[in-house]
Structures are given as C-alpha cells and as structure tokens.
Amino acid sequence: MATFAQKRFETIKVAPGCLSYTHTIRVKILDFKAFSQWCTQYLPQKKIKQLYPNIAQISNACHQTIDKLATCPQVLFIDRGKLPAKTELSFDSRGVWLNKISAVHQRYPQFNGDGLFVSVREDPFNKTDIDFAGRIADTANVGKTVDTHASIIASVIAGGGNSSSSALGVAWKAQLYSSGFRNGLAPDNGNTLMRQKAYVQNHSYGVGAIENYYGIEAEAYDQHGIDFPQLLHVFSIGNFGNQTATAAHTKYNIKGFANLSGQFKVAKNVLTVGEIDTNSVVTTLSSRGPAYDGRIKPELVAYGGGNGSSESAAIVSGIGLLAQQAYQNKKGQIPPAALLKAVLINAADDLGRTGIDFEYGFGSVDALGTIKTLEDNRYFTETLAATNDSKTFKITVPAHAQHLKVTLVWHDPAAKAGNTKALVNDLDLSVKKVGTSTIWKPWTLNIFAHADSLKLPAERGEDHLNNIEQVTLSFPAAGTYEISVKAFNLTVANQRFSLAYEYPTDFEWVYPLQNDVLQAAHTRRLQWNWHKVAEPGKLEYKLANSNTWQLIAQLNDLSKEYHHWAVPNLFAPIQIRLTAHSGFSFTSDPFQVMAGLAPNVGYDCPQALMLFWSPLPGVSSYQVYKMGVKYLEPIAQVQDTLIVINKSTHSSKYFAVAPFIDDTAVRWGNTINTDFKGIKCYFKSFLATPGFNDTTHLQLTLATDYRLRNIALQRSNRSGEGFKTIANTPPRGALYTFSDASPLAYRNIYRVALTNASGKTFYSDEVEVLVVAQNEFFMYPNPTRLNQPIVVTDRRNEIEKVRILNLVGKVLQQYVPNGSDQKELFTDGLATGVYLVELILKDGSRKTKRLVIK
Incomplete structure (x- = not known):
C-alpha cells in the first residue's frame, strides 16, 4: 500500500477541524464491501458512495477524515472529487x-x-x-x-x-x-x-x-x-x-x-x-x-x-x-x-x-x-x-x-x-x-x-x-x-x-493543389515540403492562360515551407511558381481563385421554388445541388443564373450552386436553408409606415420580379368583407412604395396581389392600418382583457387628463396619461365589466368613450 505521503492529495487545502472546511473526495480502494465496513466503524458519520468497483466517494471530508483514511488498509489513493468537464x-x-x-x-x-x-x-x-x-x-x-x-x-x-x-x-x-x-x-x-x-x-x-x-x-x-x-x-x-x-x-x-x-x-x-x-x-x-x-x-x-x-x-x-x-x-x-x-x-x-x-x-x-x-x-x-x-x-x-x-x-x-x-x-x-x-x-x-x-x-x-x-x-x-x-x-x-x-528527400508542393479553390480577396497559406538546405527564393503567380508572372514575395528561407498570401480579388485559374536562388524551380498545377457563390431565394411557393445567383464572368453553366441522405446531390445543370425547382420532385430545403469550369463543377460558397430566408412566394416583406396620417403609406419588398405581370394593392375595411384593388403597377424590381390618399375611417386592411405570366395570383400577408381624423379620439383594443393597457389616439395632443368611471359615475382612476399622439391608459385593478373613459381636454371640454373589459 502507498504511504500516506503518496496517498494524500496535497492540493486540498484543509483547515483544522471537521466543521470548518470540507471537500468531496474520491478514494481508490481494494474492496468496497471491506472498505464500507471499515468506514462504519471508524467514520460512522460520513456518507460513502460507490462510484466504480474500486472507487468510492466521500462527501464532507475534512483534514481529520483524510488523516483517518490514510490508516485504512483498504485505501490505495485519495483523490479530489469529480470536477465538471470544461x-x-x-x-x-x-x-x-x-x-x-x-x-x-x-x-x-x-x-x-x-x-x-x-x-x-x-x-x-x-x-x-x-x-x-x-x-x-x-x-x-x-x-x-x-x-x-x-x-x-x-x-x-x-x-x-x-x-x-x-x-x-x-x-x-x-x-x-x-x-x-x-x-x-x-x-x-x-x-x-x-x-x-x-x-x-x-x-x-x-x-x-x-x-x-x-x-x-x-x-x-x-x-x-x-x-x-x-x-x-x-x-x-x-x-x-x-x-x-x-x-x-x-x-x-x-x-x-x-x-x-x-x-x-x-x-x-x-x-x-x-x-x-x-x-x-x-x-x-x-x-x-x-x-x-x-x-x-x-x-x-x-x-x-x-x-x-x-x-x-x-x-x-x-x-x-x-x-x-x-x-x-x-x-x-x-x-x-x-x-x-x-x-x-x-x-x-x-x-x-x-x-x-x-x-x-x-x-x-x-x-x-x-x-x-x-x-x-x-x-x-x-x-x-x-x-x-x-x-x-x-x-x-x-x-x-x-x-x-x-x-x-x-x-x-x-x-x-x-x-x-x-x-x-x-x-x-x-x-x-x-x-x-x-x-x-x-x-x-x-x-x-x-x-x-x-x-x-x-x-x-x-x-x-x-x-x-x-x-x-x-x-x-x-x-x-x-x-x-x-x-x-x-x-x-x-x-x-x-x-x-x-527519410524525406524530394521537394513537394502541398497547398493549393489542382482541385483546391482559393477564396478571392482572402489571405491563404501557401505550403510546400522543402526537404533541402535552407536558402532564399521567391514566389510568383500568373493567370493559367498567360505567360506573365507577378511577384508574390521574396523569401529569406524556403525551408520555412509556407507563406501567407493575400489572394487577389479575381475569378480565374492561376498557377504559382517557387524559385530558389540555386536555380531550383517548381510550378504548381492550375487551381481556381474565385469568390464565394451561394443562391438566393426568388420565390418559395407551395408547388415551386425559384433560386437565383450572381453570374460569374466567363461561366456558361452551373450545377445545382440539393441535400441528399448524407451529402449534397446534383439535381440540374443550367445555363442561366436561376432555376425553378418542382417541390414535389425535390422536397429538400437545402440547396447549393457551383460553376462549371473546364467541364468540372467547382464547389464553393454556402448551402442555403430556404426556411431561414423568409421568402413566401415572392414576398420578403409588406409593411405599413407607422404613424397616424390622413394618407396611409405601405412598402413592399420582393425577392424577385421574375415572370411577374402585375402588382396590385388591395384594401378591405374589415376581415369579413372582400378586398378591392385600389392601385396597379407593373413589375420593375424589388422595392415598391404605395400610398392611399383616401383611406377608410378607422380600420383598413391591405394586401398585395401578384399575378405572374401564367395568370396565377399570389397574395401577401395582410397589414392593418388605423386611420383616425385629427379631431377624433379612437380607443383600442376595445374590448380589452384584464390588466391589459389600451391606447387612445390623440393626433393634436389635446388630452390633459383621463378618468375611468363605473356606469353609475363613480371615479375609479384618475391620472395624466403618457404618450403624445398615442396615449397609453391603464386598466390595472379593474374587474371585468363595462366602464366609462372620460377624456379631459386642455380647453376644459370632455369626451367620453365606452370601454369593455373581458
């Protein structure tokens, strides 16, 4: 058995006395049953737990506990308690x-x-x-x-x-x-x-x-x-x-x-x-x-x-x-x-x-x-x-x-x-x-x-x-x-x-190799195995179809075997040449330099998905991939920079695009998840400009206008009524601004209808706009729920005080509301029922509204 000096875990700083400083410790033992019996006799107050066949844990162990354990014939080593992994x-x-x-x-x-x-x-x-x-x-x-x-x-x-x-x-x-x-x-x-x-x-x-x-x-x-x-x-x-x-x-x-x-x-x-x-x-x-x-x-x-x-x-x-x-x-x-x-x-x-x-x-x-x-x-x-x-x-x-x-x-x-x-x-x-x-x-x-x-x-x-x-x-x-x-x-x-x-002997180019792609405008490490005596030299590059070499760097010691190169912002196959002062020279195979290429979502409709991407100079075709069972799988080769995918044939939500260069698809860029793009059948967003005005303003953003024939703004004054077209515009890009100079009083519901070349119509989400005349006060939501604040529109900032009364005229609350053109009223402490809200204006006049709390 190890001596106590060997067994004791020295980094546990134990203060004198069992009650002043304690630790959880682990003890390596010969036999748990025999050790447990020993503890019952000599450490009866300590809780013993078996972690593994020959490892026990003791909680609240102090200096005296450790000293006592050192005398146990079953103990081989005392270790600190289990620490969490970091x-x-x-x-x-x-x-x-x-x-x-x-x-x-x-x-x-x-x-x-x-x-x-x-x-x-x-x-x-x-x-x-x-x-x-x-x-x-x-x-x-x-x-x-x-x-x-x-x-x-x-x-x-x-x-x-x-x-x-x-x-x-x-x-x-x-x-x-x-x-x-x-x-x-x-x-x-x-x-x-x-x-x-x-x-x-x-x-x-x-x-x-x-x-x-x-x-x-x-x-x-x-x-x-x-x-x-x-x-x-x-x-x-x-x-x-x-x-x-x-x-x-x-x-x-x-x-x-x-x-x-x-x-x-x-x-x-x-x-x-x-x-x-x-x-x-x-x-x-x-x-x-x-x-x-x-x-x-x-x-x-x-x-x-x-x-x-x-x-x-x-x-x-x-x-x-x-x-x-x-x-x-x-x-x-x-x-x-x-x-x-x-x-x-x-x-x-x-x-x-x-x-x-x-x-x-x-x-x-x-x-x-x-x-x-x-x-x-x-x-x-x-x-x-x-x-x-x-x-x-x-x-x-x-x-x-x-x-x-x-x-x-x-x-x-x-x-x-x-x-x-x-x-x-x-x-x-x-x-x-x-x-x-x-x-x-x-x-x-x-x-x-x-x-x-x-x-x-x-x-x-x-x-x-x-x-x-x-x-x-x-x-x-x-x-x-x-x-x-x-x-x-x-x-x-x-x-x-x-x-x-x-026993390495020969020079060897390591990176980049023929099938590697260097990302344009990024710093990348050029590597080689020198396997020779140290000597100076230089690195150069040229376009693969050119005979003009351009200097990358003069190097003091080629045996360092690497150089960090700020890759130029270009799209082309290039070659690199390493030349030593002794005359040794090596020219790499051609490899590609290009920026990342990732598709965007044009529209994501129930039956079809349209993807598009930026064209690359000199590239006439592209490979489109979808996510398969384990890896990306090619689904189409296209000569355009967009593709319409039948979702019943290709149900994946992950897609990537690669250019064809010299009859080989060169994979680069990020795979997109169409669920995270937020595109709903052409639409990226349809939003109303906030504020209370006599004219409503709305903004529409599309992912694309590909094959669209018409864009219509439609309006309804309540969800149960049908929509009517109030403006039409031809497709002309991604961003559109609409104005409605004659909105309906109070609640207006707008949507956009897109019609494509095949005559099919796609609708945006609905947007609600509240229109209140300058001399009117509108309170919403009404009815409201318990303890939910309500808002009163006050376009001319005329409200000075607010009183909430019950139906027999007793004042329950009275205060100065916050806000300017929209003032917030509080219903805290009120029960469900019907109330009167009295608006006291700066000129001393009063307006009364009916409020229902459910």
Whole structure:
C-alpha cells in the first residue's frame, strides 16, 4: 500500500477541524464491501458512495477524515472529487491546409473515414446538422440539449461539408457517436466502444483548472490502453498556457509550464494535443508540459482556430481515423493505437527548439506524412520478453535525405495512482549506421524545476521517463542503419512496441493543389515540403492562360515551407511558381481563385421554388445541388443564373450552386436553408409606415420580379368583407412604395396581389392600418382583457387628463396619461365589466368613450 505521503492529495487545502472546511473526495480502494465496513466503524458519520468497483466517494471530508483514511488498509489513493468537464474551444476557424489534410483528400481520396466510427466525448452535438446527415451511428445518446462546442468538434472530425465547402471534416465519411459524462471523467466502457467499432475517441475538454498529477483517472486511462490496445484516446492539452500551477502536488510551480487542465491528460497511453496558429507558433493559451514527473506533454500540436486547443485535438482525431483506414486497407484490421501514435508523432513537423520540447512536444501533426508512412510500410511492431531482451531492424536511407527520424512508442502498464514516476516498463531506442561505431541516442529534455532549465534545447541521452522516444539525424549519409530497441527494465513481461521512421528527400508542393479553390480577396497559406538546405527564393503567380508572372514575395528561407498570401480579388485559374536562388524551380498545377457563390431565394411557393445567383464572368453553366441522405446531390445543370425547382420532385430545403469550369463543377460558397430566408412566394416583406396620417403609406419588398405581370394593392375595411384593388403597377424590381390618399375611417386592411405570366395570383400577408381624423379620439383594443393597457389616439395632443368611471359615475382612476399622439391608459385593478373613459381636454371640454373589459 502507498504511504500516506503518496496517498494524500496535497492540493486540498484543509483547515483544522471537521466543521470548518470540507471537500468531496474520491478514494481508490481494494474492496468496497471491506472498505464500507471499515468506514462504519471508524467514520460512522460520513456518507460513502460507490462510484466504480474500486472507487468510492466521500462527501464532507475534512483534514481529520483524510488523516483517518490514510490508516485504512483498504485505501490505495485519495483523490479530489469529480470536477465538471470544461470545453476548450471558443470558436470554429478551419485550416485543413495547415496540417496537410487537404493534400491527403486530393492525393489519397480513398481515405475519407468511410466505414469507420469515432466517439465524441462531451455533451450532445446537433443531430439535425446537415453536415452529420445519415452518419450518426446511434442517436440514443444525442440528447435534446445541443452543445455548440460538441457540434464544432464533431464537424472538424467528420463534417460532411454540406453546409459549406469549407466545412468539410478531416474524415468526412466517418460515422459519429456521441458520448457524454455519465461516468464522470473516468473512461467509457471499453467493451461498448469496441462493439461500436469506435477506435478513436476525442476528448476536447478539461476540468477548468490546472491538474498535473498521476491520479485515479490517469491510471484508469493507462489501463484502458492496455485492455483495449486498438483504442486511441485524443485529448486537448488545455487553455492555461500563460498560467502557473500552484498546487503542492507538482514541483513545477513555474509560470508558463506544467499547466495541463486535467489529470487524465497526464496518462502515458493517450495523445495530448496543443494549439498552434497560422504561423505555426504555439498560442498563448495552449497549455504546456512537462507532466508532473518530467514527461513530454503535449505530444503533438495542431492548428486550432486561435482560441483553444479543442479543435486541435479534433484535427488529430480526424487524421487518426484516416491513418486507421490506410492501415486497414492494407492489413485488413485496425492498427494498435501505439503504432498509430508512433506514425503520427514520427511524421510530425518539428517546431520550436530542435528535436523535442515542452511547448510543441514532437511537433505539428502532418496528415500527408502520416499516410505516406503507412502506405510505404515504414514501421515495425515487435515484443520484448524480459529485461535486457532486444530487437534490431535495418533500414536503407537513400542519398540526399533531409533527415532520418525514428520514433519508438509502447503502451506502458498503468502505474499506481500517486506514484511519483509513471513509467513502469522502460525501453531504450538507439540508431547506428552500419559499418561505423557511431550510435545516436534519443532526444531528452532537462527537467529541473526552473524556467531556464525547461527552456533548454534537447540533448541526446538515455530516456527513463517517457514511453515515447525519438532519434533524428540531419542530412544523414546514405546507407544502411540499424534501429535497436532494448528492454532496460521490464517490471511486466512481454512488452509490445511500435516503431515508425522516415527519410524525406524530394521537394513537394502541398497547398493549393489542382482541385483546391482559393477564396478571392482572402489571405491563404501557401505550403510546400522543402526537404533541402535552407536558402532564399521567391514566389510568383500568373493567370493559367498567360505567360506573365507577378511577384508574390521574396523569401529569406524556403525551408520555412509556407507563406501567407493575400489572394487577389479575381475569378480565374492561376498557377504559382517557387524559385530558389540555386536555380531550383517548381510550378504548381492550375487551381481556381474565385469568390464565394451561394443562391438566393426568388420565390418559395407551395408547388415551386425559384433560386437565383450572381453570374460569374466567363461561366456558361452551373450545377445545382440539393441535400441528399448524407451529402449534397446534383439535381440540374443550367445555363442561366436561376432555376425553378418542382417541390414535389425535390422536397429538400437545402440547396447549393457551383460553376462549371473546364467541364468540372467547382464547389464553393454556402448551402442555403430556404426556411431561414423568409421568402413566401415572392414576398420578403409588406409593411405599413407607422404613424397616424390622413394618407396611409405601405412598402413592399420582393425577392424577385421574375415572370411577374402585375402588382396590385388591395384594401378591405374589415376581415369579413372582400378586398378591392385600389392601385396597379407593373413589375420593375424589388422595392415598391404605395400610398392611399383616401383611406377608410378607422380600420383598413391591405394586401398585395401578384399575378405572374401564367395568370396565377399570389397574395401577401395582410397589414392593418388605423386611420383616425385629427379631431377624433379612437380607443383600442376595445374590448380589452384584464390588466391589459389600451391606447387612445390623440393626433393634436389635446388630452390633459383621463378618468375611468363605473356606469353609475363613480371615479375609479384618475391620472395624466403618457404618450403624445398615442396615449397609453391603464386598466390595472379593474374587474371585468363595462366602464366609462372620460377624456379631459386642455380647453376644459370632455369626451367620453365606452370601454369593455373581458
């Protein structure tokens, strides 16, 4: 059993005495029945609740309670109570090009998540979102309360791109499960996840506070990784990057370090992901490592939209699904999560200090490099039986490789909650060039508890803390290399491990590619893989049908591998050329630059829907889409910029439009929901100008005048009478103003009748206008209801006082009314019945009105 110093959760600040300061705590135990019996004897006043087979909860625990629990032979670890999950994303801002996801979509279109499942662990996402249509695997756990954060995360991972071409998720054909927090923050039932075939689970939440220790949940997730070795858990690292851990359970009380937002993220057999911005710089909010015992956290970073690490984790979860699919296509099964981690980490682009660090971990996730590693079979899996057992693997590195990178990952047995060091089985990685005596050790970091030490660059050495080790060599000599993995110390026998390696050699253009569309007048990131020594160069662009190149930028270092370009406001296919000072040159395939294109509703009638859109120069035809069961489906190709859709044939309310360019429909812009456009069979609005005048004024706004023949203003003085046309006008655009110089006294009801070229008539909603002569007073509503105010029109502002009387003349209320041409009268305190309202005018005269209250 752990000692009390190990068991006690040190960050709980307990004041002396049971009644002065209490907490809810969790206790890891050997046997609940025996523990309950012990508590009955030694803690009879405490309420004990069993959370899980070996986890109990105690309410109102104080310093004395904790001290007493430390003497219990059943107690293994004392932890703080369950904290609520806090999401770690503030807004959605896609950047699938930055982590090379769009390159995978184009070069490996077969990898899209089809047939795979992902579990999104947080509150329910929006099951009616069209980007998830037909792909929610089980709606039972998708509750009525919709969490916007969960919807964004699910969309980043597996959105279908139906709402917009920019809303395409990483694994956009994967199916989605929603998983909440019914188990608190403990892992979900692994057998359930296996039955669901959900081998990736995303966790974009924390506990709203810094937690950096190996507690109950950390142990549980590490055990989960052992029990379900194919299941990959991906966590956001947290949003406390500029804060300081103040708890006594960590030695790293250093501003800007060791500020993970949940003990479950300290686990060894999960992936934690930090956030970088569009310049590949870790954001201020993104939490940093090290873990409490000096281990590397986060393992990866990814672009996250600029205000939280939630979306960064979702990006990695999506790439994990693509990698699972690539492996499954070749091997017929889901890969071990340790192998998946090895490939993801090994393919990552190194950022920050060379090698590894506590801000970027092993680098920025690279979707294209991950898939290439699996497609090229650049990985190994093996098992070490006992301490000092070793395995050696030979690889051949070609000439002109930019680097050789090798990563070792193993799922380590769970440590005991409260252990000062999490690593149980210790493996060692080394790389040697055959025919030489040179051996390269993995990168290690200084873990001394001082900011200057934690910022030091990585050095080569033996790593006895992490279950991830990495060796890199810059510009290695061509030849054969030996990768060795040795069991330095195995507490648990038969340790399985995974290796991944890469040696990139050739220049590679990453974004944009041939089928990409750059939005005009927006800044977009141009990307390439340089894989050469650093040197200056330049970027240029030209129209695809031109020979004139225009400068984008002079670059000091092409090995930076990106440039942010303010895309010109044009509609054309263009090409980009990268030229190095050494003479190397690359010209991209043509790709399209254009502004967004979205349809508008002209009319939405019971039988037909008319859509129209702005023409694009040089485009002679357009593709119209409707929402299908899962994705947008083409319904018509038109040579005009409008279409009339038969609603009995196409009943969808979601539509999109794409131009045909070189016989290919180029999808761009937003999908519209016709229900939200507010168009009712041509009409956008029909409104009366407020005020009491002798002439009424009305304004009509149409969505379109397409195929209209006549527009008529009609009037009725009461709803039971028919309407009469009082004005006609031919169609001449969208906005119309009508005046009625001879309205009826008091109540006037107006409507507009539209007649189309086929002779069919469409009517607007009715508008009521009250007309009162200057010398008259009109009171409404009358009859009225209990306690409902009424209004008296007073166009000349003559009313000075108001008295309300009963039928025998007794004054019930008397006051000066508010308002000018419309004065408000109050009926508060009056009962149902008939009353007299006496209006006392400024000249002393009086007017009496009859009021009925129902």
